[in-house]
Amino acid sequence: MPIHVNTKETLNGDFMEFRAPSAAAELNARGLEYLTKNLSDPKAGSQLFVSLREQLGNCVESYPDWHPILSHPEQSRTIHVSSITQVKQYEGIDHNTLFVRGFVTCPYSKDMSDKLVERVNAITGLSAWHLDGPLYSDHAYPVVVEALDVELEADGTIRSRDALAWCAEQLVKGARDAQVAETWWNMRRHILGSPHGSRSSLIVNQFTGGHMRKFLEAFNDSGMYGPIKEWLLDMLSEKKRKKISETLIEAALNQRDKLGNSFEFELRGESCKAEIRDTFGDGEELSIRVTIGESDLVTSGFFYQKSNTLQVSDPNGKRVLAEKFL
Incomplete structure (x- = not known):
């Protein structure tokens, strides 16, 4: 008897082709709801959110490893940092929403938020400040953390020359302790951020992502990282x-x-x-x-x-x- 295959869904499946405008609209709407739905004055919160969007760009799900938000704070070489929750200088962050140029966090402790602002402002290239109004909760103390060196292209992604330079620096830095080379398909999320497509995301456009892929594949072919490890078959x-x-x-x-x-x-x-x-x-x-x-x-x-x-x-x-x- 033949086996019928479920064609409607697969485990870990992803059926939606990546389209930046629709992805940005969905994440921006989700971010707005998350930060305002619990407020006593959601309209005022919405105005704050719009202001943040204008300054920091579209909402995103995660940053690439080379993004200044992750790479500027000094970290141990033995730790692979791929999330703001892993950055010790961001201790105390809570209820976070990420944007292309930075993030907003809404801790319930004023003392914690004050210390966060102080620590971040001691990091070259980053800036932090308290928002004038509430987000997420009337009882939270929202703090904005911004990467000052990040400039955006007209399409809302990070300026190509900067993104390429930061990516190349990160790839070379990682070679010293590498044991194997990772393929583009294994590394896309760490290089493009998420959500992402085959070579672009809300953080880098196709031109930039295409050159980042060339960087990685050239370094892999050189043997700098060691033997190539294949795993994801997204190609x-x-x-x-x-x-x-x-x-x-x-x-x-x-x-x-x-x-x-x-x-x-x-x-x-x-x-x-x-x-x-x-x-x-x-x-x-x-x-x-x-x-x-x-x-x-x-x-x-x-x-x-x-x-x-x-x-x-x-x-x-x-x-x-x-x-x-x-």
Whole structure:
């Protein structure tokens, strides 16, 4: 009996193509609601938010590692900082909303907000100040942290020459302690920020992102970081990624009756290890994981026995190996 594949959703799936204007509109609306819905005077809060948007740019979900908000505060070389919550100088931040040029945070302690402003203003290139009115809560003490050197292009992204210079500095800095080279598909979120597309985000446009990719790939090819580690397969289309996972998991399910719940099987010249378990012990849902080599290729999914339906995750691993299962 053929297995029906759930085409409406996949585990960790992303079906929406990235479009900057719609992404910005959605995040700005979300940021406005988050910062004003609990206020006694939401209209005044909305005016404050609009003022912040004009000064700091669009709302974003996360910063690239090279962004001055993350890179200007001095940090230990042994710590990889990819979020403002990891920056010790930002201790006490709470209820945060990020923008392209900086962020607003709304702690409930005035003493904490005063100390935050003092610490940030001691960092070259950053500035912090108290807002005149409330955001998030009438009882909060909102503080704005701004990266003074960040200038925006007409499209709202960071000026290309600055972003490229900061990105190159960060990539070179990371080489000294690197053990492996990461592909563009592994590193996009750390280089572009989020939300992002294949080579652009609300923080960098396609021209800038394209050159950042060239930087990374040139450094990878030089051997500066070490051997290249492949993991994400986002360079393949969603249809192809799904097909790879379906091929492996369906093959494992077809072998289950003969080999049990943990076994090895061969498919297209590769030795595959399958692990299958009854998720809840009631026979309704099976969890399946297929691995080739030492995580050279990995995928997983769920099989719903009553409806004979398969739901799969994206595969991860080496591209050349993955393409054998298309």
